[in-house]
Amino acid sequence: MARHRHSEARSRRIALILFAACAVIAIPALVILFSIAKKPASPWFGQYDPDAHPAYNFALTDHNGKTLRLQDLRGQAVLLCFGFTRCPNICPTTLGNLAAVYRKLPPAAQERTKVVFISVDERDSPASLKEYVPFFNERFLGLTGSPTDIGTTARAYGAFFRKAPAAGSDKDDYLIDHSTYTHLIDPEGNFRVLYRFEQLPETDRIADDIQRVLGMPVPENQR
């Protein structure tokens, strides 16, 4: 009889422990689930900056030898990235993807979109950029400038670059490690969306973001 009571108490204790364990797991899980459900899904594909920080108004030389300031592009959405023309893999991938994004835009949005490639390589010149950047799309612009201007611009855009060892036998043929983010700047010159290199193949969704930044309707049936 005493033994029976003992085992009853034990099973009650086990039940209590199980109940407590369930509560410990279930309550935070429910809290997390509710917080996810409540938060509306962001329509933006890239990392969106709701504060719209003004982007640095650089003054650089474009591949036609003309000075270009960011403020010259007011009224346009600007896709901006950093790279160098000797880059055989990352930069062609980035510019190839941005060219695909551009092709997906309706003509009215293309008219109001500028893709800008800023060289972080002092070996690049307007001439070398002119041979390189328009290959991907003739409306894209390559920019260069003095090492100081490029350094200031890169810092202002949170971009990093440094010389890396040459891959081949020629020491002057060195490579450059560099940031691979692409910025989407709105028509007022503010940072709006940031894309990681790995996101760039999602060309449809980036094209949608551009149209959103331009205040153009994005088709309802999409994503």
Place this chain on the structure above:
Amino acid sequence: MRGRLHSPRAEHGKNLYSLRATRHAEPMNRILCLLFLSASVLFAGDLKIEDAWIRAVPPSSKATAAFMTIVNDTDVPVLITGGSCPVAQEIRPMITTKQGNGVMGMALAETFVIPAKGRRVLEPGGDHLMLMKLTEVPKTGSTVSLVLTTESGGVKSHIHLDAPVR
């Protein structure tokens, strides 16, 4: 042409080249191999190259990249150590480095190791074979013949393949 089989054939809509490498073992290597390695290793080099292509780059470019999937059906690891082609002075295995905060770069790899019964994918934004010091920038739509240098069990071999430019 002894020991070399080059039979491009279409399979599942892919460009697939079944390749048996030409052996260029030095006499010492050959003796060592005969002594220590099995026949299967001796004839290793049965790498399959799938979906090889070369990136079309602007006419002023000094380098481009070749991408492909390398399949090793053998029981031993195979190394790709480099190669040659008519349009570039050097072909080097390159890995893409990611240093955090979106910074990427490239670094020379001595070799690409294709594990036994494994594969290695070379793709845009990732690892690739870099065609350096281009003597001629390959045009979109053309085909470039590549010879890759492989090594397996100390035996050096070559793989011949054709890669379209796109």
